[in-house]
Amino acid sequence: MFDIPLFPERASTIAGEVDALYFFLVGLSGFFALLIATLIVAFAIRFRRRHADEVGAQVHGGLLLEIGWTVIPFIITMVIFFWGAKVYFAMANPPDETLNIYVVGKQWMWKVQHVTGQREINELHVPVGRPVRLIMTSEDVIHDFSIPAMRIKADVIPGRFVQIWFEPTNAGTYQIFCAEYCGTQHSAMIGRVSVMEPAAYQAWLSGGTAEGSLASRGEKLFADLACNTCHRPDARGRGPWLAGVFGHSVQLQDSSVVTADENYLRESIMQPAAKVTAGFQPVMPAFQGLITEEQLLALIEYVKSLSPAEQPQAQPAGTQR
Amino acid sequence: MATEFPAHHYLNDGYGIKSWLLTRDHKRIALLYLIAVTFFFFVGGAFAVLIRLDLATPPGDLVSDDTYNQLFTMHGVIMVFFFLIPAIPAILGNFLVPLMIGAKDLAFPKLNLLSWYIYIIGGLMGVYVLLTGGLDTGWTMYAPFSTRFSTTRVVPAALAIFVTGFSSILTGLNFIVTIHKMRAPGMGWFNMPLFLWSTYATSLINILGTPVIAITALLVAVERLFRFGFFDPALGGDPVLFQHLFWFYSHPAVYIMILPAMGVISELVAAFCRKPVFGYSFVAFSSLGIAVLGFLVWGHHMFVAGQSVYASLIFSMLSFLVAIPSAIKVFNWTATMYKGSVSWQTPMLYAIGFIGLFTIGGLTGLFLASIGVNVHVTDTYFIIAHFHYIMVGGTIMGYLGGLHYWWPKISGRLYPEGLSKLSAAIIFIGFNLTFFPQFILGYLGMPRRYHAYPPEFQVLNVLSSAGASILGVGYLLPMFYLAWSLRYGKPAGANPWGASGLEWTTTSPPPTENFPVTPTVTESPYHYPSPVVKHVA
């Protein structure tokens, strides 16, 4: 019964690095806590008051001591800082080649959308040994997608995309938690990641879906919503042609330059007047409230498919606008 | 020689409810706060008991989901705004600041009374929220859940926080002006007791930080009431902006909660080792250092919230720096005990407990400043364990230690020492049993604010809940024996501890005007000349 683990399974390439830093900190903390505790207990005993009017000895402050116990903690904390930053950089910089999966959080479930078209609720199937990038948003309040076994989490924010990445190392199933309080059933917003051997994953993928890939759904929406009446390849379009836009720089009306990432595409669909491409007028209608998150994902995936095959510049996870 | 109880003192200088509710005497105002703050402590504590009872089993089976969410929310709101922030400054600070500097009162006595009334009004608004539907947003009130989705009493709660904040602001203002302008002749800045340095640093944070939470709470109320869009993305707002504004105050707020306790510990260690605090100026400046650096680290609550990598790195680095002044204090207190004449009376037990538990809490802060680990443990029970080690293992131990140390001065009576030692031990044991397992739970991944949890977490939860019941008993005991001492305790005399400090030169309880003649200070605050019997090294 008391076989209580002290840490979760390690299921990602980063898990071991996080644990290593953690155990170092446990050791360091244990050492200093024990040191202080021992000293104060020892002093309390050794120097305990033996007569009612006894006073302490006048011990004059030692500048060397003060400097010592300022500088040494400073050095130790800087070591921890750099080590932690190193681990964080690895978390924040996905490799160029990733398997992208969209996740939409809503009260109180996780909707997973694969680009091949599969949808899952509270489940995420991924292959072992391949870096996975989750592009996530929320439909309502802030949630947090957390996989303790992978040692990663990120807040999932309405109106924005955030990204995390991980590379699973072991096949198996692992807990997903919502880790940002989101209302009544916050503690029920849980799920499982299923990491599968490549063959099993292929088999799962090919049990596909009749709807076709996310990008093809997006292409259909692009026509249904009449986006193609303005965004045309010929020079008569009132909107810029979107081939090759994703992942590259865009110059705006005010001469500033932005990178067309998922958040840029999102804003350009929902609130187009916020960033108008140079040479065009702010006439595009705002689609905020007119399309669902799933439809938005399909449109974005379609626009992404219009760009050359290489992945965009690796975006640090959680980058702000 | 039997100790005489003084004939005239502040407690019998006027009877009747008006003499209390319209008092300008800082000592009576401190007692008014003591009663109100103690009430809120037990309300918040009762909610904690219910939370831990429900968490003893994996399914949420004691109360409904919504009720549970309100329990942890109100536990947080009450403990933060109505207990931890005011307790030491408004009770011990109000009582002691004039006494310690040799003044008759604070600079603005009427403003002091107004602060108490504002606290009471804010508290009544909080009670109103409790009785008319509660609050379920978490004490952090993140948007857009708080501004659009919650069906609970967000607007009155935000306004209650807005109002209560002014109590802190005015108290802080009072302390700053008092310490600047009303020190007794001969008391320079470096001749002041360290409790005043901590109080001063706390007051700086109070006046600079609290206005920001006030405006944030106001914006939440306005957004919710009138659908003005500041934080709701559906209205064009940014929910992460709320977090920046919220944490800009709420991080310094935790230093408002711990600095006064550190000030108390400095006094306790000096008095119960009968020697000056080692490294006085380092301890004094460390309080200021904590106050300044404390304003620069708020983003460490937002490493996974959508903050940029570079901002996160800067906040991480600064968060490590802010740990250093606290470490300096711990080392100096420990060094003070060396060759001291160490008494084991109850206040010193609390001080020693504080040093140990605050050290653990502070060290776990290093885990959190390190982003690589933070990502895994943020929003889990690791965070809960960390801040309870500081707030409960730190602040509450400091508060109880201070209360026990100055109780004879405040009441003129001694409490039963055996019972007080027993309570301190029960609190220490109960506390560790409650919160240490939570570090492990957090690393295993159990998220915070969870009503129900997977069964593999149950054993650690049961240990924690068992600890909570012990801790509860530990907190109840002082209520009883301190109240008992008011009537039956032995008269204490002016200086029952043989401690140094201006407050011990006047009677217990003090007269209303504190000192018949304004004292002139010629010695350091920790003056323990060797008597005939000297401590032999």
Add this chain to the structure above:
Amino acid sequence: MHNHSTAHPALAHHFDSLDQQQEAASLGMWVFLLTEILFFGGLFLVYTIYRGWYPQAFASASHHLDIPLGTINTAVLIGSSLTMAMAVHAAQLNSRKGIIVFIVLTMVLGTVFLGIKGLEYSHKFHEHLIPGLHFEYAAAPQFVRHAQIFFSLYFVMTGLHAAHMIVGMGLMTWMLIWTARGVIGNGYYSPVEIVGLYWHFVDIVWIFLFPLLYLIGRHA
């Protein structure tokens, strides 16, 4: 230790001298104004961020504000700071009449300011520019969401400012009463001085609000 029978009548029992008391009052007001800077500062921060993100929407929204009225108000408020300074000067010279005349003038100017503000608010109401359910922005619908943020900030910032003015005028009423009763005078003038400090602060806040709200994107 001072002798109470010869002490200044305004000297409070817990101070050693009138100087100490007046210095404490002055420091207290400066500290309070520091808290007010942080209070308004939060709003200015929110404004700065949203204006940085949506400059065109903000410029468009700002054009709906009434520059002539805003300019008149700015002149009125600066004038009221002048009259308030004269009131403090009169207090330092123990001139009861001067205090009363100049405080009354200050309050008149303050009332004019609030009246014009009220007029502007009622215009906005009729133009459907109050954020919330009835907000309309037909002239430039692509900016509707972020123009609403501008107006939310406009109403909260100017509303809070107006509330501070009302409090200030309440304090001035109190000063009038004290002056009439003879409490102010005879070397005791710090209450008028610190009310003056407060009023100047309120003026300075407006001096920032006016260009930030009214003058976005207006070139000569």
